[in-house]
Structure formats: C-alpha cells, structure tokens
Amino acid sequence: MKLWGGRFTKPTDKLVEEFTASIGFDQKMAADDIRGSLAHVKMLGACGIIPQEDADTISEGLRGILQDVREGRFVFSVENEDVHMNIEKSLIERIGPVGGKLHTGRSRNDQVATDIHLYLRRETKQIIALVTELLQALTDSAREHQDVIIPGYTHLQRAQPVLLAHHLLAYFGMFARDAERLQDALKRIDILPLGAGALAGTTFPIDRELVAKELGFARMYDNSMDAVSDRDFVLEFLGASSILMMHLSRFCEEMVLWSSTEFGFVELDDAYCTGSSIMPQKKNPDVAELLRGKTGRVYGNLFGLLTVLKGLPLTYNKDLQEDKEGMFDTVETVKGALALFAGMVRTMEVRRERLAQAVKEDFSNATDLADYLVRKGMPFRQAHEVIGKLVLYCITQGKFLADLTLEEYQEHSPHFEQDVYAAIDVRTVVDARDVFGGTGSKRVQAAIERADKAISGLKDWVDEAMKVEPLD
Known part of the structure; x- marks a missing residue:
C-alpha cells in the first residue's frame, strides 16, 4: 500500500506508476534527501514535537540508509514513486512505525524543494571549482606562451597580430564572469x-531557523507558497550554465580551426582526438566538436524548464517533476565539459614555427602603417586611403608590406622613410598596444598577474564554501 493510499480504494494503474514515477532520476538526490531529513528530525526532537528518543531512533535509521546508499546496496523501487517515499518506506521497515513520525510537519512539496536546493548548491560549488581549474590552465598556458604572436581576426579575416597569451586571457575573462x-x-x-x-506552512511549532543553521542555509523563504513553487534558482543555474557552455563552444570552434591543416596553429594531444574507421591519416578533434555540440543540449534544458513553468498556477503542480532531469543532465554535462576542456588546453602543443610564419604572411600590420603616416602629420582618413591602395598594390604584385622597397613606399607617399620597416615589424606592432587591456607585452604580463590573484581568491572561496557541504 502507498504511504499516501488511505483515501484510495484501488491500486494505481501500473502504467500510471511508471509514467509518474521519478525514482529513475531523482535517486541522485538520495543523500540530500537524507541530509534534509536528519536536520528535520533533529528539529522535531529539539522542539518537543516528537519524543527525543524517537528522533534519535529515526536519525540512526536514516544514517543506516545513507550508508547503504553510498555503498550501492540500497534498492530503489518504482512502486515507491520517488526518492522520498523510497527512503521513508525503507525507514519504517527498518525501525517500525516510529519511522512514520519523520514526516511530521512537512510535505513532499517542501521536502523535494529542499533536496533540489541542497543538490544544486553543492554541485554549483563544484562547477565553480572546475571553472577555477580551467582558469588556471588558461593562465598557465598564457604564461608559457607570452612570446608567441598569432594572427588576430575579425569576420574570420586577418585583422591585427596579438599575443597568444592575450587571446587565451580573453577566454579567461569570459570564464571568470561565468564563475x-x-x-x-x-x-x-x-x-x-x-x-x-x-x-x-504547518500547524506544528517548528523551528525553521534551527533547520537552516543545521543545513548551512544563508536564509529562508519568506513566503510558504513561493517556497514550494519557486524554480527560479534552477532556471538561473541553467542560464549561467548555458552562457558557460557557449563560451566553451566558441573556444572549441577555434580549437577545431586551429588544429586543421589550413591553420595548423596547434596540435591537440592524441588523448583528446580520435581517428577514422576508413581514413588512416585522420586525427579528428572529436572532444572539441562534441563539447560544441553538447552546448545545444544545455540550451534545451533551459528552454524546456522555462516552457514547463510558463503557465503554472500557484503552488505545486506535478509538472514540476520535470524540473530535475534537465538540471541533472546540465550538471553532468557542464562538469564533464570543464574537466575535458581544461585537460585539452593543458596538453595542446602550440606550433611556434607555423605561427611565426603566419604573422608574416598577411596585412595585419596595415593599421600600424596608417598610424605611422598619422604620426608623420597626415590625417587618418587620408592615411587610411593611402594604405588601402598600398595593400592593393601588394596584392597585385604578390608581395607583403615588409617586402616593399623604400622606393615603392615613397611612390605612394613621400612621408615614408627608412624607419617604416621597424614600425611594421610584428613585435613592434604588438607591443605598440601598450594600453590597459591591450596586447602589449607589459600589459599582458600585468594581466597574467591579475589572473593569478583572481584564481587565488577563487580557490580560497571554493575551500570556504565547501565547508558547509559535508554530511557527518
């Protein structure tokens, strides 16, 4: 018989049991459910709502179930619908009718909401820890490659040269905002x-503050109807996760491009690539591609829950059972993606010779050539036109700017002098961006130092935040 079956005269249809059961996925929250129950029963005993002896017996039974869950011995049943009923029924079987006192003063509505808050709080902290590790990987790679210059792009066309470290730190900024x-x-x-x-609410004289303190919550819901129907916090997590995955996807796209023969900027480690079943020469960046693809999966979870919630009246409705699978999937997807991507960044080989060649075979120093003429007294718009025509001349002659003779330069403007070659040297071009946030070497070094401080602060935060999560 169901624990709630007193009002019913016939058993639940088997198809209905299977359709409405959530135990297939919400068992992920078993430890959270037990943790919440331990705090609840402690409060029941402390407030004299149930005898302290009963509270102690229930606590002992719950800890036994927790041990079984952790060691994989606990058997979950579809007939018991969800994680709450599975645990409560097992508790009653273990310690007798006194186990039925556990549910005094609460409902599955506030119980499941508490489980989700506990689960998502812990997992969000773990995701922040993984983001921190990725930030560390990016900073370490930036530090290692401070001398490497790469082509910078707009519209996927060569634009201006930048330090590879500067490029990596752009993603540092994105992931830091994600954190x-x-x-x-x-x-x-x-x-x-x-x-x-x-x-x-409840008619029993419960002490919510005691439970909040026991579970390490910073505050409590002010309104009971809001408390059981709110899933904004899940949406916010899914939204932040979607932005995070978007950033990963953008970087993965560049990894795919950079590791191609056409670019050849990096070589991804074999551990993060696969081969072809028919083409023996292939080395495919499958991890980067799959992470890029899984971004859509996380977006789908966000829009799925938004759609579930859009027409729900207050308060609890069975539709809210659909809040968990997408959340669980997003947590696992994001955690896996972050761990894999950090490893891919740490192990990628930067092809220095290819990059050195690449930054010499384009016109990404054209802006600096225009700035050169401006410093010689020419208005920028006129300088822009002169350099545009000079680039066109180079294209027709099969040359780059560094290949032109001084005579060719002076045919386009008498302002050109011998110092023009130093002005368009790729290292000069990069270091000329000596402004806060620019790609100049000194500015990038300072940015790495700031990144180190930010990572140190995040690691301290994670260490402190995780102290409230362990279950004794």
Missing part, C-alpha cells in the same frame, strides 16, 4: 524552503 554568475546564482540557491509544508 561570478554562478557565485551570484548561489545567493538564490542558498535559501531554505523546508517548513513551508504543502503550501501554507
């Missing part, structure tokens, strides 16, 4: 709904 977004999302995740009951 900030996730940290900010934690403010909405770190709220306790337990005590809201089904929707209106």
Whole structure:
C-alpha cells in the first residue's frame, strides 16, 4: 500500500506508476534527501514535537540508509514513486512505525524543494571549482606562451597580430564572469524552503531557523507558497550554465580551426582526438566538436524548464517533476565539459614555427602603417586611403608590406622613410598596444598577474564554501 493510499480504494494503474514515477532520476538526490531529513528530525526532537528518543531512533535509521546508499546496496523501487517515499518506506521497515513520525510537519512539496536546493548548491560549488581549474590552465598556458604572436581576426579575416597569451586571457575573462554568475546564482540557491509544508506552512511549532543553521542555509523563504513553487534558482543555474557552455563552444570552434591543416596553429594531444574507421591519416578533434555540440543540449534544458513553468498556477503542480532531469543532465554535462576542456588546453602543443610564419604572411600590420603616416602629420582618413591602395598594390604584385622597397613606399607617399620597416615589424606592432587591456607585452604580463590573484581568491572561496557541504 502507498504511504499516501488511505483515501484510495484501488491500486494505481501500473502504467500510471511508471509514467509518474521519478525514482529513475531523482535517486541522485538520495543523500540530500537524507541530509534534509536528519536536520528535520533533529528539529522535531529539539522542539518537543516528537519524543527525543524517537528522533534519535529515526536519525540512526536514516544514517543506516545513507550508508547503504553510498555503498550501492540500497534498492530503489518504482512502486515507491520517488526518492522520498523510497527512503521513508525503507525507514519504517527498518525501525517500525516510529519511522512514520519523520514526516511530521512537512510535505513532499517542501521536502523535494529542499533536496533540489541542497543538490544544486553543492554541485554549483563544484562547477565553480572546475571553472577555477580551467582558469588556471588558461593562465598557465598564457604564461608559457607570452612570446608567441598569432594572427588576430575579425569576420574570420586577418585583422591585427596579438599575443597568444592575450587571446587565451580573453577566454579567461569570459570564464571568470561565468564563475561570478554562478557565485551570484548561489545567493538564490542558498535559501531554505523546508517548513513551508504543502503550501501554507504547518500547524506544528517548528523551528525553521534551527533547520537552516543545521543545513548551512544563508536564509529562508519568506513566503510558504513561493517556497514550494519557486524554480527560479534552477532556471538561473541553467542560464549561467548555458552562457558557460557557449563560451566553451566558441573556444572549441577555434580549437577545431586551429588544429586543421589550413591553420595548423596547434596540435591537440592524441588523448583528446580520435581517428577514422576508413581514413588512416585522420586525427579528428572529436572532444572539441562534441563539447560544441553538447552546448545545444544545455540550451534545451533551459528552454524546456522555462516552457514547463510558463503557465503554472500557484503552488505545486506535478509538472514540476520535470524540473530535475534537465538540471541533472546540465550538471553532468557542464562538469564533464570543464574537466575535458581544461585537460585539452593543458596538453595542446602550440606550433611556434607555423605561427611565426603566419604573422608574416598577411596585412595585419596595415593599421600600424596608417598610424605611422598619422604620426608623420597626415590625417587618418587620408592615411587610411593611402594604405588601402598600398595593400592593393601588394596584392597585385604578390608581395607583403615588409617586402616593399623604400622606393615603392615613397611612390605612394613621400612621408615614408627608412624607419617604416621597424614600425611594421610584428613585435613592434604588438607591443605598440601598450594600453590597459591591450596586447602589449607589459600589459599582458600585468594581466597574467591579475589572473593569478583572481584564481587565488577563487580557490580560497571554493575551500570556504565547501565547508558547509559535508554530511557527518
């Protein structure tokens, strides 16, 4: 018989059981559910709502179930619908009817909301830790390749040369903002709904503050109806995860391009590539491609939950059972993606000779040539036109700017002098961007130092944040 079956006169149809059961996925929250129950029963005993002896017996039974869950011995059943009913029924079987007192003063509505908050709080912190590791990998690679210059692009056309370190640190900025977004999302995740009951609170004299303290929540929901129906915090997590995956996808696209024969800028480690079943020469950047593809999966989870929530009246509706699978999938996808990508960054080989050749075989120093004429007294718009015609001349002659003779330069403008060659040297061009946020060597070195400080701060934050998560 169902634990809620007193009002019913016939058993649930087997197809309905299978269709409505969530145990196939919500068992991921078993430890969180037990943790919430341990805090709840501790409060029940402390408030005298149930005898302390019963509270102790229930706690002991819950810890036994937790041990079985952790060691893979606990058997979940579809007939018991969800993780809550599975654990409560097992508890009653282990310790007798006293186990039924556990659910005093709460509902599955505030119970499941609490489980989700606990689960997502822990996993968000772990994702921030993984982002921190990726930031470290990017900074280490930037430091190692501070002397390497690569073509910078706009519209996927050669634009201006930049330090590879500067390019890597651009992604550092993106992922650092991702960490900030996730940290900010934690403010909405770190709220306790337990005590809201089904929707209106409870008639028992519970102590929500005690439970919040026991579970390490920063605050509690002010409104019981909001507490059981709110999934904004899940949406916010999915949104932040979608932006994070978008950043990974952009970088993966560049990895795919850079490792191609046409670019040849990097060689990805064999451990992050696969071969072809028919073409023996192939080395495919499958990890980068699959991470790029999984971005759409995370987007889908966000839009799926948005669609579920868009028409729900207050408070709890069974539709909300659809809040978990996409969340679980996103957590696993993002964690796997971050770990893989950090490894790919750490192991990629930068092809220095190819890059040195690449930055000599384009017109990405053209802007500096225009700036050269400006410093000689020519208005920029006129200088822009002169250099545009000079580039066109080079293309027709099969030359680059560094290949032109001084006479050829002076045919286009008398302002050109012998110092023009130093002005368009690729190293000069890069270091000329000596402004905050620019690609100049000194500025990039300072940016690496700032990145080191940011990573140190994030690591300290993660260490402190995780202290509230362990279950004794």
